[in-house]
Amino acid sequence: MGEGAGYVHQMNGFAVVANDRRYSEAEGLQRVEERAVTRPDGALEIKTVFAAGVRQIRVERYTVHYPGSAVVEQWLEIVNGSEGELKLTRIDTVQGTLAPGAYTLDYFMNHANGTEFIPVTCPLEGTKVLDCTAGRSSRLMHPWLTLRGAEGGVFACSVAWSGNWILRLEPEAGSLYRLSGGLHDWEFFKVLQPGGRMESVHILYAEMAEGGLNEISIEFGRWGKQFWYPSNAITEAVPAAWNHWWPYEDSAINEDVFKSNVDAAAELGLEICTLDAGWFGEPNPECNDHLGWSENVDWYLKRGDWHKINTIRFPSGIADLSEYVHSKGMKFGIWCEIEALGVKADLAALHPEYAALRDGEQLGYVCFGNPEARQWAFETLQHLIVDYKADWLKLDFNLDPKCGCNRTDHGHGDGDGLYEHYMGYYQVLTRIRELYPEVYLENCSSGGLRIDLGLAKHTHGAFLSDPDFTRHHLQLFWGASMMLHPSACYHFTWSQTIVHYDSNVDKDPIKPDMPLHKFDYMIRANMLNSFACSYRLPELPDWAQRRLGYHIGLYKSMLRKFVGEGDMHRLTGPTLRDGTGEQWNAYFYVMKERNEAVLFIFRLDGGDDERRTFRLQGLNETSVYELMYEDGGEYGKATGLALMEEGLSFELEPEASQIVYVRRMR
CATH class of the missing domain: 2.60.40.1180 (Golgi alpha-mannosidase II)
Known part of the structure; x- marks a missing residue:
C-alpha cells in the first residue's frame, strides 16, 4: 500500500485512558504474559497481558487470526487490579501506523432513514474522523472504511458495534498516519470497582498487498460466512419471502387480508410470510391506524405490550395465523420492536424500572443494561417463538438513543448506559439463538440504520433500508456487500405502498402498460441478495403474477445458490x-x-x-x-x-x- 511492503504497520496497538492517564504498550504498560490457543473453529487466539505494576490497571489484548483469511479480530479486557476506583474515559481497541505513501479513503455516509450507503471516496489528507453519536451504528456513517494505496493493495477496518463508535485518521511526523478507534469516547465513561473488568468493542481489520475493493469485500464475505454469521436451515436455503408492510402498513392489515396474501404467496412459490407491525395492540377497530395518531389506541405509543393482540383485526389470534401459513407449506415470520417502549404502554406503568432515562426523561426504549429487563425481553421473544410458532423474527428499532440511559439503578453507571444496553441486547440474542437455533433473526432499524458486524454476529441477515426503489436498492447493495456477504443482505423489490412516499418515488411501480423488461429489471435487482417482496399479491395483474412466479422459480432453481455461496x-x-x-x-x-x-x-x-x-x-x-x-x-x-x-x-x-x-x- 505504501512504499515497500505495502502493509499497515502495528495495527495491534491499543490505548486506554483511565483516571485521566493514558495507557498503552509504549505509555505505562509492560507486557507480562502471552499465550496462544487454537479454537474449535481453527482460529488462533492470542492473549497478551499488559500491566502497570502490581495491583494496578491490567489490559488483556485478544487478537484472533482466522485460518485461510486475512481478517483479524481484536478486542481488549480492562481489569482494575487496584484498591480504588478506575474511571475509564477512552478505549481505543486498535491503534496502528500506516506505511508512508498516498492513500485513497473510502467510506459510507448516511444522513437519515432512506439515505443509507452514500459512498465517499477522497484522498487521505489532514485529520479525518469517522464516527457515530446517534446511538445507532449506521445512523450517520457506516462503521467501515477502506484505504487503497497508490501502488496497489487495500486495507479495511470495521467496528463491530451497534452503538456509538469512532475511527480516527491523524497525521504524524514523518508523513505517517495513525489509525485508532473503537468505542466512541463522547459522553462515555465507565467506573470499575476493584476487581472489576470491562470488555471493549471488537474491531475487525484486514490488509491485502494486492487487489482493491472487490478483493477485500470478498475476503470479508468469505470470512463472515465461515466464521462470523450464525447459520441455520433458513440461511442455508436463502429463501424467497413476502412481508405485508408497505402495501398495507398498520392501518389496512387484518386476518383476512393476510390470509389472502398467504394463499397467493403459496401459489407463487414463496417460502416465508411475515406479519409486520400492526398485529398487536388494544382490541379496538381504530387501533393500528398509526396515521391517525390517536393517543388512546395508536400502537406506536403502546410498543412494549407484545402480549396484546388487536382481536378486532385478528379475531382468531396470531397462533391461528401462524398455523395457516404452516399449513400452506411456508414459514411464519413476525415483527417486534423488542427494545422500544411506548409512552402509553402498560409495560411503562407496570415496570417503570425497565425504562431508559436520561436526566430523568424517557428515551423511548427498554434499557437492557437492567438484568430484569433482559429477562423480560428474552421471555417475550420466547413467547413469539413458542406460542406463535414463529420461524422468523423481524427485530426493529426506530429511535436514536444517542448517549443512552444514565440512571444508576439498572446495574450500570451514569456514563456507560448505552454500552451496557448493547451488551445486554447481544446477550438476549445469544440466548434466543442457543435455545432456538433454527429461528431466523432479521436485523432491522428504521430500515438500515444499524448495520454493523456486531449485530451480524448475532442475527442472520440485515434489512438494508425502508425505501426500495430499484436505483436506491442498487446503491444499497453495492455498499452493504462491502462488509457483508450478499446472502446476509435482505431487502424488498420495489414495493407497492399504501400512500405516496417521496422516498420511494412511486406509490405503485407496477403499471398496467408496463413493458415486461422493466418489470424484470425491478424484480431481478433484488435477486442479488436474499430475495423478498412486499406487494398486494392477490391484486397483482395476471401478467405480473405469472412473471413474478416465474422469477421466484428462477431464483429458487438457478440463482440463489450463487447468492448463498458465491464470491461477488x-x-x-x-x-x-x-x-x-x-x-x-x-x-x-x-x-x-x-x-x-x-x-x-x-x-x-x-x-x-x-x-x-x-x-x-x-x-x-x-x-x-x-x-x-x-x-x-x-x-x-x-x-x-x-x-x-x-x-x-x-x-x-x-x-x-x-x-x-x-x-x-x-
Missing part, C-alpha cells in the same frame, strides 16, 4: 439514488471451484451509453466456459482469459436487464 465481483462503480453515478450496474458471482458463475447486468434510466462491455473476474484463465443468456442472445463459449480481458458486450434499453449463466466446459 462488482464490475462497475456505484449508482446513486439521486440519479448520478454509474448508469449501468454489473455484478458477477463465481462459485468456489470456478466451475459456475452468473452475471447480472442492469441498465438504469438516464445516460446516453446504450452499449457497454464488461470484463469478468475470478475465472480460470485456461478453462473454456459456455454462456447462456436468460433473455435470449447468442449462445457462445470462450476461455476464461478472453472473458476477463475482452469481456462481454451488451446493448439494452433503459431499465432493462440481462442474466448470463457461465459454466465451465473443460
